[in-house]
Amino acid sequence: MMKAYIFPGQGAQFPGMGKDLYEQSEQAKDLFEKANEVLGFRITDVMFNGTEDDLKQTNVTQPAIFLHSVILAKVMSDFHPEMVAGHSLGEFSALVAAGALSFEDGLRLVAARANAMQKACDIQPGTMAAVLALDDFTVEDICQQVSDVVVPANYNCPGQLVISGSVAGVDAACEKMLAAGAKRAMKLNVGGAFHSPLMEAARVELEAAIVNTEINEPVCPIYQNIDAKPHTSVDEIKKNLIAQLTGPVRWTQTVEQMLRDGATLFTEVGPGKVLQGLVKKVNKEVPTAAAVLG
Template identity: 70%
Template sequence: MKAYVFPGQGAQYVGMGKDVYENNPMAKELFEKANEILGFRITDLMFEGTDEDLKQTKVTQPAIFLHSVILAKTLGHDFKPEMVAGHSLGEFSALVAAGALSFEDGLKLVSQRAMAMQKACEIKPSTMAAIVGLDDATVEDVCGAIEDVVVPANYNCPGQLVISGTFEGIDKACELLKEKGAKRALKLPVGGAFHSPLMEPARTELAEAINNTQFNIPVCPIYQNVDAKPQTDPENIKANLISQLTAPVKWTQTVQNMIADGGDHFTEIGPGKVLQGLIKKVDRKMVTEGISQLQ
């Protein structure tokens, strides 16, 4: 079965999407529509901006979303997903690609999500750290024993878990996890504690926007971050999307479930190759490929 997966924040690079914009009239039209919806020329920042420009959450999230979704649309009849999933922000790309959300509504929600997350980060300065070389249970136990807010945020693949929390909580957890034998406990250059209780102000704000948006039945099941299970019911999809901001991304479990349900060919659409690498770490036998440029 053909599975399509969509990357999240961190995959951005200067120049992303430029070839698609310049060589496909439909893509150019969609990019220009995006500039109108957002109220600024995101294409200028994507194609000729600086790394610093692209690192701003309000730019990063719509930029990755646009690159992924517009590439999927350029595939036309060749895009026949039997299952889809997206990592964090990538879940919105997956929903638009699978027809559960319109392009316009998807972009508006991504933009609102980015702004809401930015605000939540300013309310309580916080961060994330990647923990490599420990089993999930050990990381969960250490986080659970710390008084500050620190929680598992991204279950990326076996032996790689990202934690999220206050600066104090993350520092304590990194120290304890190294003592437990972590190969690496590395703080990440992110703006805040995504997928943690510290994102509650953003979740509340986004919930209203999601509940006021029209969702349709997707053309195939979408495996969502919150429960790693296939969903097609628009109400379930909405509820999971709202919970996603404060809940961990169960990517390891998502890939395992997609494979168990017959997924054997994974195509990552959008910038970077991160998800292909993670899928291989879940199961080396999987066929993976990436589409990051016009085919």
């Protein structure tokens, strides 16, 4: 068995997330309390007792998903990854789980990322849309035809690609996608144009934080979003993390590469089951599982 561990991104949050970990494991409880100290507010109160709307606040969402994923990985008795990957925000969870980042530094970077993205959204309003049942080449080609900013942002699985850019750019691209035969081209309820050039202000801000953070060689390769390739070099990991904010999440290509490199089981570590579903759409034969405590 070649074990691949995958870590979810924004959108996986749910009310009550992480409460079971906090109550069942002393180690988890200690880590959650440490997180409250690092962040300067009791994120556990929002995670365990907050509403869906409370959890949608950018400064809560990203650290909450990160904490759920990382703490679960740390308290699992059989967590021995041979390869890891994370979807967008999940890349930071994967780096901590694979020993490249300390828990505290990972959390600080995720909080800095969330704040930088929120500021970039305020500076440059934008949006995203999911395009279903069109091939990647057609989506890429249509994005290039539109004069306003719009780019492929998330290659989630075959036939599901998310585009990102200015409101005018995404609207124009959606019309063209439907005309080209897309089953759907629907705007997403997001606060900005993530993984697009409109995140440049956030990339610059996060670059300074990443450059000044100690990153070690991970215990196994991390397959990074920007190029879907395995990395262990600290310099390459840093460069790819910085590029991630304005570049696409190549999730389809990541899963395909992990399969080519021998992955035989994909275990999703964190809230939700979204990534297991995407893996199955890349290859329905490969086994997937949800990580469990113990």
